[in-house]
Amino acid sequence: MDYIQPRPSSIVAALYTARDLGVEVAILHGPSGCSFKHARLLEEDGMRVLTTSLADNEFIFGGQDVLERVLKNAEEEFRPKRMAVVGTCVSMIIGEDMQAAIDASGVVTPTIAIEIHAGYRENIQGVIAALEPAAFAGWISDQELERQRRLLAAANEVERLRGAASQPYIEPSRGDLKHVAARRLIDLARSGRRGVAVMNAKKETAYMFADELIALHDACPDAAITYIANLEDRGLPKVRTDAANIREGMAEGGLEPELLGALDEYGANGDAVGERIREIGAEFALIVGVPHAVPPEYTEGVEVISVTNGPRQVAPLREMGHAAVVVEVDLHPQTLGVRSIVGSEFGAVLRSIARGE
Template structure:
């Protein structure tokens, strides 16, 4: 029986918007009220994609939203001259039964425009992303093979959350992160004592820009204090949607410029839910005295209570603390900080480690 989850969960509409962004569409038209998904729409523009709304009013819910959508698409053509536009559905457009494809044909704005039929009441947020992938493949924006690959990965991610993540708990109260001093002193002391420290990143999308800073900080600490390190990350830039591949290449280039080497690249940023066992085999061969996990830590099998877990979500942090992972900390503002990033963004835990190392 599935757990009845009552804490807020990610929205399928927003998942669809992020997915078409990752396909490198030029404009997203959200077909619904002006305020729908407002908190996601504004930051998405920081990533270089235009986000507009058909701004449905109460009368449109009675007489239909075709006219507002046609007007919006023509305005999009005049203002942005896009090559690719995704029209993403909402609860409102679904309830009134708007035919977005018909409105797109009627607007006829002379570029590749495709509808994503989704709404907020779908079973999982990943269902919205899957519908966006299928729509993108049908429109020729991505290959069908990549659509199938991404769909399988999203289903695996959904199952991971149901088994071990936030969807496995009926309610999680957002947690305030414990201080970073405790975990950073552990890391510094381990390196100074000549111990072996593994850093494992299981990051999702642009959050890799922030978590990657921990590799830099631990490498700096090793150079000063000693010890041995082993770095593993899901940053294989040869797989994934176009924008996600760029994240990997940008981060790897910056790490290389800083003289930091990732010992093992295991999977891409979209594969966090399926690479845990492969990562574990690599880490076990290194036989670390301490392991630091970054991102979606529970994607790694057989976490130990003494492991250091660094996540970005306050409810996921609560999930870890409730399971007595006493060295779990949160970087809860990370998502807003990495929207539109093109290079590594400093991590508070990493900066805390740097400060401790300077004083040793």
């Protein structure tokens, strides 16, 4: 596929993976502006992101000395448990040996070099580039590395078939009006028809998507709805911690859903979710998070209301036959750095309508 719309960066994917591995300081070896927005967001999530701030003279003569100084300073200043040096287009072009800089710096903090740049069509290359040295360093097992490879391939295939990568360009959309979709969902729940509410969310985004299941339960506590969430205890350290936090938060909200899949299995979870929807015999469904992972053949004859955080995902979901598609705008920045469930706009609307406001 030749895309003519912006795609996620492999450098950013490497940074997020470093965070999931328990890295407390990541050093971007490149210009100061590289991945600036996401570096700031990740600092909200507790990982310090530094830069070697390479300038034109280092573009010519190399930046190993600068990298060694930043490594030593990071260790002295922050005393991290783990560090990672993350490559950029500049470090790739000048052929920087980042592992040599780590070795020469004399730091004793466990540190990996992530050889990556932005010149990949698929951002999963950044994830793999982070996981491979992590496995070599013993931070994860070889089995977990292979598991992650399978999950990444599955997620990529879902995006290619039914996601934002399914077309060269997709017009962004804010989706359907939340109050209209919420009103219809409550009417369905109160009609006595059998329903299912599924959270199949990607990693930390589940901190907000979980609120929508709780809100539906708050609004219609006696409805014939089966609740399902991908909160099983598998994955990288942060992913498992997030799942535990969200399970606890949902229980505190009076909801203990069936567990089906883990937070990093959203792309590979579609068939299992679809089979469960069939088993239940659902007449309507709320699917939040990555709803397009569920192939449309499983929801034929089911009225589906879906919630995504991707404006470019609205059109593909409508093409799949979803009756309403709701977008939680700017969800991801609101779920970085949190450790408990946060309120969603759609959840707030559901509760408001249920109270008759």
